[in-house]
Amino acid sequence: MATTLNSTHLVVKSGTSWTDAWQRCLAVAPEAFRDDRVLNLWNSAWQADGRALPATSPVDGSPIAGPPRLDRDVAHQAVRASLDQHRAWRHIPLDERRARVAATLDALTQHRELLALLLVWEIGKPWRLAQADVDRAIDGVRWYVDGIEPMVAGRGPLDGPVSNIASWNYPMSVLVHALLVQALAGNAVIAKTPTDGGVACLTLACALAAREGIPVTLVSGSGGELSEALVRAPEIGCVSFVGGRDTGAAVATAVADLGKRHVLEQEGLNTWGIWNYSDWDALKAVVPKLFDYGKQRCTAYPRFVVQRQLFDEFLAAYLPAVRTLRVGHPLAVADADDPYPALDFGPVINAAKAKELHDQIAEAIDRGAVPVHRGSLADARFLPGQDTSAYVQPVTLLNPPPSSPLHHAEPFGPVDTIVLVDTEAELLAAMNASNGALVATLSTDDRATFDRLAPQIRAFKVGHGKPRSRGDRDELFGGFGASWRGAFVGGELLVRAVTQGPVGERLPGNFPEYQLMP
Secondary structure, three states: OOEOOOOOOOEEOOOOOHHHHHHHHHHHOOOOEEOOEEOEEEOOEEEOOOEEOOEEOOOOOOEEOOOEEOOHHHHHHHHHHHHHHHHHHOOOOHHHHHHHHHHHHHHHHHOHHHHHHHHHHHHOOOHHHHHHHHHHHHHHHHHHHHHHHHHHOOOEEOOOOEEEEEOOOOHHHHHHHHHHHHHHOOOOEEEEOOOOOOHHHHHHHHHHHHHOOOOEEEEEOOHHHHHHHHHHOOOOOEEEEEEOHHHHHHHHHHHHHHOOEEEEEEOOOOEEEEOOOOOHHHHHHHHHHHOHHHHOOOOOOOEEEEEHHHHHHHHHHHHHHHOOOOEEOOOEEOOOOOOOOOOOEOOOOOHHHHHHHHHHHHHHHHOOOEEEEEOOHHHOEOOOOOEOOOOOOOEEEEOOOOOOHHHHOOOOOOEEEEEEEOOHHHHHHHHOOOOOEEEEEEEOOOHHHHHHHHHHOOEEEEEEOOOOOOOOOOOOEOOOHHHEEEEOEOOHHHHHHOEEOOOOOOOOEEOOOOEEOO
């Protein structure tokens, strides 16, 4: 067990312990929480089935509730029950669906702080970002509630429920948001709890939705065990996946073989290019924001591609900015009644991920990468003696070797890499290192240069000197190359992706047989 060297005597903020959060869950949704475990939700009822696995919080290594894993036979039962729900729900009038989703949003708003606190303990989000995750889910779905009529005009629900398999990093603003919009569009919905975290937060959110009559199924289990039911089962009308390329490729193969509707968001190496650029104050201001949540998100920027002759000026802006980052226990305060600490990020998702990152960094340096910046845990905010094995301080490496995973893949942690280039051709090659990305940015003083180079960058969104993100409400989202398969989403495209339109309709997206931009 790693322990902190920080001698500052901090305490957990009053009323925010895991025990406090769990007791509140038992009081708010006793149907979904029992003793020290959560239940699965299927066939319109909470089920005390599955094998509850032990789990620990990345915040301090202490025990928290783990996912109650089902086997494939029970998962198939849950999918068949969801189809029955779907066949009834699809005939519910739109006004009633909208009223039920709106009531769910009101309930989520009422319990906003508890949902955020669960995110802190389960996936290590600082309080500011945990609240933002909850708020983005609520505000985003409310936008659809207010404007759903033209989006579903001339369209109908799918033939079966939508199966959602998402990573752990945004349980509310990605997964719950998707569930509620899919249900609003007339579909029953299924969600698999992420293996690495978020089960209690999702359980509470789904309990509030189920009370309002939303046809939601929430199950836990390993991807390998449940994929036959959640991906390949004939009852499933659409598969919505958010995760890594390896798992995504397996899902893509399955849905392609079956001709099943799908939305598969996969990772890519999002890059930030610097070319003929001089606004270093702007870059300095944005660098700390790029480290939000320790870069554990699909639209993080872990790679800077820098014109060699600007490298000294780049470092003069970058290094002071990265040294301002605030890291530590998201609930550690000097006095129990103090406000939540203002942090850029806390732990990574678990100690195993932290070890993986440390090993990758050490290996890259051994093979020739140059460490430009390495933060120290001694500078972080921790409780006296707490476990810190899931924490990784910011690290920046110059020229990671091609043999290193840090060269070609997203690290999903607070690790930046820098590659130097001399020509525009090298710039584009380095920015397209991962065969497609979700976002990219090019910082250049000349607008004409940006307009000329941006179309050659294989990312769905390319910013001019500013970061791009998933976006909210009417902002579209997708990916190029191996970063995305299936229908694009965002705005009305999310509704189109989970509804049926005219015969022969070609949805905007990245499919084996075609790519269609919105």
